[in-house]
Amino acid sequence: MRSKIVQDQRNQPQVLVENKIAFAGEESELSLYDTYQSTNNIALSSDQLMFCSMLSGKKIMHDNKREFETTFLPHESFIMAPNQVVQIDFPDATNTQPTSCLAIEISSKYITKVCEKLNIEASLSDYQREWQYDNKLLHIHHNTETQALLNRMIHIFTENHQDRDFMVNLSVSELITRLLREQTREFILCHSLSNPEYNGINNVVAYLHQHLKETISIDNLTKISCMSRTKFFNEFKRIIGCTPQDFLFQLRLRKAADLLKRNQSVTQTCFATGYLNTSHFSRSFKKCFGVNPSQYKQIHNSTNTQNAPVANSWRLND
Incomplete structure (x- = not known):
């Protein structure tokens, strides 16, 4: 029932550019954005880490001087550190085929909490690198498991379940862990190319x-x-x-x-x-x-x- 109500709200937008429906958790907030007309230079920022995932259509992400510019498509995500600002163009959005995405804002305190727990369980003997989130602007391609996680998160955030807050935190922890794991893998890849003799895996x-x-x-x-x-x-x-x-x-x-x-x-x-x-x-x-x-x-x-x-x-x- 809740999913139908959410879809009805999205089908009856209050504004044509970045129409937003938000669902708050204890340490995070999920928002669904729909844009129904082509437009340029819409600013996006948050005081928390923001994980954005495209659902349909295309965005072009850039800074206000267009020193970087990248196309943002479905099956991709865009991660922004707190207080970073990007500009967005919506070249293909129309009333019948809106450009849609979800955004999950996660508190810095909760990310630190997950990192601390992972560090307790992890062995640091390989690269002496603790789990921590690097404040970088990241553009990633994700797989079917991550897509399934995001679909599940939409359902968890929007349903009226008695254990909703607990399940929201579990799903957010999983998302953070996946991001941290990929940052570590990227570090190892760069480290291996620059220093292949460091160890056998490198x-x-x-x-x-x-x-x-x-x-x-x-x-x-x-x-x-x-x-x-x-x-x-x-x-x-x-x-x-x-x-x-x-x-x-x-x-x-x-x-x-x-x-x-x-x-x-x-x-x-x-x-x-x-x-x-x-x-x-x-x-x-x-x-x-x-x-x-x-x-x-x-x-x-x-x-x-x-x-x-x-x-x-x-x-x-x-």
């Missing part, structure tokens, strides 16, 4: 990054890591969060997205990233990004945006 990560097109041999990776097969698998999954094969697929798809943004053909991108046929490549790409490679290329090349780096850009675990 050496393997750097090797995979440099050999995207090749079929990997687990025996070869264990030699590179100087570990036994069992220890290598356990260490890699503990530190990186997935298997070496899955990590290689993630690197390939990330490279593929970059090539398509540069207007390279789908066929060229397929073979340049180690896929043997375009059908398999298209299925894998759509599972990750929510659209097929041709659609992704068309969307990202339909405007004259420079696609300068907005900040770190990475994917959540697949």
